[in-house]
Amino acid sequence: MRFAVAPDQPTGAPSQGQIIRDELLGRLQRGEIGIDDRLVDTAVAAEFGVSRMPARDALKRLVHEGYLEATTRGFMLPRVTHREILEIFDLRRLLEPRAVALVAQAIGTPQLAMLEKCLADARHATRLGNTELMFKASERFRNGWIDAIPNASLKQAIQRYMTQVQAVRMLTFRDPANHPLIVDGNAALHEALARRDAVAAADHILRFVYEGERAYLAAVKADLKHMSQTAKSA
């Protein structure tokens, strides 16, 4: 057993396809890819300066992970239906309380500090009325605690519906009245995590999800036209 050269990464260098996939996933999770953007393998390949193969690889993988949908005309965001959104709220109520409970028991001080930073950013943005910043900070907060989930399988299950959650989030964020609710929800969660209080954390996230569903339904009601677009897409 020779450790002479230090094994660096366990798997050596990540492949181009992997790199592209990670980058695209980041964009998807940051909401940088819109509902009617089309991702075409040749374009992606050109952007990353590689051939179609790694690009195709990344795209197909994202499809399989549920982040994209393969059409005969490129790869697009999956059209989320109203029904599906409600289904995902159901899923979230099943998974996320347990997840934050585990996080409360496992999270480290630096991660807690990071979450606190996100929270402060979100507060600041709210005071400024800057929806964009608020959105980003809240997203970082969410990604932060999801990253801290010690059960990798559970974490993965939650991350699968992240993009759909993003889409819904974007919708509800449009009403600034929701911003304080979101900040307060996150603050309550953070406080519970800081106290390592698994029960309180689970309660808070559950309430938060219900609150999110309520806000979503309100947004849909206030904006029927936009919802009908998800069906017509025109």
Add this chain to the structure above:
Amino acid sequence: MRFAVAPDQPTGAPSQGQIIRDELLGRLQRGEIGIDDRLVDTAVAAEFGVSRMPARDALKRLVHEGYLEATTRGFMLPRVTHREILEIFDLRRLLEPRAVALVAQAIGTPQLAMLEKCLADARHATRLGNTELMFKASERFRNGWIDAIPNASLKQAIQRYMTQVQAVRMLTFRDPANHPLIVDGNAALHEALARRDAVAAADHILRFVYEGERAYLAAVKADLKHMSQTAKSA
């Protein structure tokens, strides 16, 4: 609209990669691929009479689905870690009770009959002591109720870890003492579903998962040598 040549599948023809993937998945699920078999893209491609690309496609997809593991020297069965298996039991306890509860409210008579058939098959196989048949029947039963989950997102989340469940299942099935427990658990679940009793169904599946975890831990204990192979792999 010309149906002269018969359009075969509604979605056009499935790609070669898809075909290969399905066939390989069948072999994997039938246990026809051993722990130290290596699947190499060129060999697979040659067998199916195509180029490397569709074969690679199928292999990579199976990797992503968790059925295979990519090594620097071909694709092999994944070494599932003990930790991962326990994580999945945790996930199952979160998701499956709700899933069967929804099934209890939504399942139709023909599907119920199908489940009953699987149950009868499993009973028969148990009496015969035929592990193989018993395994198949139990698998059909499980796939049957999973198919009936009305919440598509939840269904998908459950299906994601099906392979790992299969692997564990394979392990616990080796002890015939577990067979009656499995049949009884399935029978109890079926009975609850037949009565459209969501609460009882959820209780039964929860108990069933706990029972499965117990059986798994017992199997590991009884078979430490095999488990240590997952680390050494030699």
Add this chain to the structure above:
DNA sequence: ATTGAAGTTTCCGTATACGATTTTTGCCAT
């Protein structure tokens, strides 16, 4: 103006080829 059909474009799936990396094999020196 609307509709239908033919032509064009776009894009995916697959084939073949090449370079890089890792593993294996063979050989030589001690």
Add this chain to the structure above:
DNA sequence: ATGGCAAAAATCGTATACGGAAACTTCAAT
């Protein structure tokens, strides 16, 4: 005989090219 080094083989990742299918566009006829 054993250990190490170098050559060879195996296999993966990527590049490029071709054929076909779906969608879009154009244009003419009603």
